[in-house]
Amino acid sequence: MAKQTGGFVEHITPQNEDFSRWYTDVIKMADMIDYSEVKGCMVIKQYGYGIWELIQNQLDARFKETGHKNAYFPLLIPKHLLEKEAEHVEGFAPEVAWVTQGGTEKLAEPLCIRPTSETIICSMYSKWVQSYRDLPVLLNQWCNVLRWEKSTRPFLRTSEFLWQEGHTVHATREEAEEETVRMLGVYREFMENVLAIPVIAGQKSEKEKFAGADHTYTVEAMMLDGKALQMGTSHNLGQNFAKGFDIQFLDRDGQLKYAWQTSWGVSTRMIGGIIMVHGDERGLKLPPRVAPIQCVIVPVAAHKEGVLEKAQELFDALKGAGIRTELDDRDQSPGWKFNEWELKGVPVRLEIGPRDIEKGACMLARRDTCEKESYPLENIEETVRQLLGKIHDNMFESAFRHREERTFDAHNWEEFMQGIEEGRGFVRAMWCGETECEEAIKEKTGVTTRCAPFEQKDLGNVCVHCGKPAKKMMYFAKSY
Amino acid sequence: MAKQTGGFVEHITPQNEDFSRWYTDVIKMADMIDYSEVKGCMVIKQYGYGIWELIQNQLDARFKETGHKNAYFPLLIPKHLLEKEAEHVEGFAPEVAWVTQGGTEKLAEPLCIRPTSETIICSMYSKWVQSYRDLPVLLNQWCNVLRWEKSTRPFLRTSEFLWQEGHTVHATREEAEEETVRMLGVYREFMENVLAIPVIAGQKSEKEKFAGADHTYTVEAMMLDGKALQMGTSHNLGQNFAKGFDIQFLDRDGQLKYAWQTSWGVSTRMIGGIIMVHGDERGLKLPPRVAPIQCVIVPVAAHKEGVLEKAQELFDALKGAGIRTELDDRDQSPGWKFNEWELKGVPVRLEIGPRDIEKGACMLARRDTCEKESYPLENIEETVRQLLGKIHDNMFESAFRHREERTFDAHNWEEFMQGIEEGRGFVRAMWCGETECEEAIKEKTGVTTRCAPFEQKDLGNVCVHCGKPAKKMMYFAKSY
Structure with missing residues (x-):
């Protein structure tokens, strides 16, 4: 379709000609964003931001229903705090922006702009958490974060983006695990019932988990081109940060113990998912519950x-x-x-x-x-x-059908390769769980592990790639 | 009153002993904020943030009723953009934080963290505004901003704070002026009907206006100690930024013209006002419409x-x-x-x-x-x-009575000095409008001009201080 803009006609690139250009055409012509002079940062215009406001309102209500309250922590994190959890700093340090000058003075210690807030929040939790009576701590923060990205795409990967990050502290491993799973469930329900997007819920591989987490759960959606988009993640942090930041509490039994933590987040990236799950040649199709104009x-x-x-x-x-x-x-x-x-x-x-x-x-x-x-x-x-209700249901069902049609089971490496070559979408296959094998698969095919779904299916005993004993059935896909 | 915290008892400093300590005691003991490791930045805890959420919801509804939509612009502003409006950069450059490194690369041009967003927004407006049909542009942004402050106080003055900033573009001087006044009116109504705080609305002096504005309107409230707090401002930017950023539009008459702009903002500072207008020896007194727990x-x-x-x-x-x-x-x-x-x-x-x-x-x-x-x-x-309705009304009335009791008219310099020495609060007096005179008054008494109120009162023909012909009746006060 064509749009008249000041005398010349713009066209949306057809999806099957170039999906990626279709995406940026739609975003630009529907007036959701604009590019700024700042590398990798977009301006979210009124129509795009209106969607984000509706997402915020409906997610925030769900966080509150599950007992969480909002708070706000500083944007800037001193270097020594970022460095307290070893895996975390290794994962994030290469992609943070550094403030080295404040007003006219050169800073003694550089401050980074938060890429995520575990470190600054844990530095506070170590003061706030003293006794089992202080637990659980159930906090959430809505804010901007910044990760210095080399190549960016509106909503999907931008240097600055908007998100929410939940950060909780618990007395036991079990409670932390329960919270991690509960919040993934909140995301899943929200995505299905509000965004009309069906998602696969499961666990990330060791390689793909959050830097500093024990393990990470994810919800993954299939876009119209068959690629996967990670829509949200929920991390069980174990005691990793508690040990790095000395978050200890006196338990009922009189023992001093390290606390157990979780964190979980979704971002403006979901808007990219909405566009790529539902759109067509004419442009956007907004799910009624987040449509600024219904x-x-x-x-x-x-x-x-x-x-x-x-x-x-x-x-x-x-x-x-x-x-x-x-x-x-x-x-x-x-x-x-x-x-x-x-x-x-x-x-x-x-x-x-x-x-x-x-x-x-x-x-x-x-x-x-x-x-x-x-x-x-x-x-x-x-x-x-x-x-509007019927439209929501129909959009969900048609996204669901599309995903089912483009998901296949690979029982051996030949089937796996064939499916990938045919560009079929999600591959389900048994896997050994080893990072080396995962990296080899990626190198050969360009697909990555998306998750080990909670709903497992028995496709055999050995890894589809290396033939070693299989641990789990995984979803594999190309991804954004 | 006393609070039991882990075995020891904390006391709130009495207001008349040390108002400033009373303030920080209350904030800390009511668990509204905590101090972080980051210089000048506070953590807004759940109870404090809950107030901010209620402020946001109720203000945002008012912005939307007056035709504004929300959008989001980048946090980082390239140095050359900050420098495009001469007065603006002079006012803000000394207090911004600079990002000089992104990931592993040293930046060719430093980026500042927004102290306010006129410059980045105007750089977009120069693309968006081409014709009279594009006008008016009525945008608002909720975000964090950062100003490198030497001495800070929770809510009142922190390096990072949360606020909203409205930015509008109009075809004529008259429309821009109308918008500037309208939004000050929205603030005034909000502060009275939601925060239960009576305010004086008026115009700032040349010296106290926003850096880059033609003129600035303000709403000023009296705290319990008689000092003033600037609660919100609305700026008529004239064509200053339009000229700096080349925001021109083709008018109905076929002429290319510079646009007229406004900006207006309120921040988490208002929470400091709530505390200092309503509190007592027992602690906080929250106005019912922003009380997280009513x-x-x-x-x-x-x-x-x-x-x-x-x-x-x-x-x-x-x-x-x-x-x-x-x-x-x-x-x-x-x-x-x-x-x-x-x-x-x-x-x-x-x-x-x-x-x-x-x-x-x-x-x-x-x-x-x-x-x-x-x-x-x-x-x-x-x-x-x-x-709850009665409590709101009573809180407003008692704040109003307090302000009236502590406001006096000075017809000459002796009365002015006497009032200040007695620590009586707001002084109303005639003034010549000259910056030199304003600075001399400040140096002698420590009071500053707060505003020339819209509701003028005739207190004579000559300036209370220098004896030159008077232009306006002003409010003078010590301030936060």
């Missing part, structure tokens, strides 16, 4: 008597019913507006013209199926609300 | 049959009615809990014991007046809701 009203033959008045009346009714609605009364043709709102992925378009009004009806066009149908004006709020 | 239920003789059950029932009823409620069933004495919740400034405490239950009643204690009274249990939600 229903747009386009008057047809707006100059005819009564049309604009009726459109306004419908706008008031829908808005009053809590449906995010916009009335497009700009001086442009209906066709031009249809294109624009399809590009922007608005789930429902309501068209109202003189003939509709005569019949006491209006047309409702669904963005998910691109079909439209006439509906009575009476009780239109309820009709639109139900339609 | 009503705390304390069971009395909780071991007696039916007490905890009744307390739980009341909790469910209040929570169900949308009142932010907490049930304190910890194993501590009621008296200990009363102290704790008074320190934390919870507006209403509901006490329920066996004798209350027998009578079908409960005690409601108001934090604002420290009085308590018995109320029937029937329809308790409505009773508490009304009481």
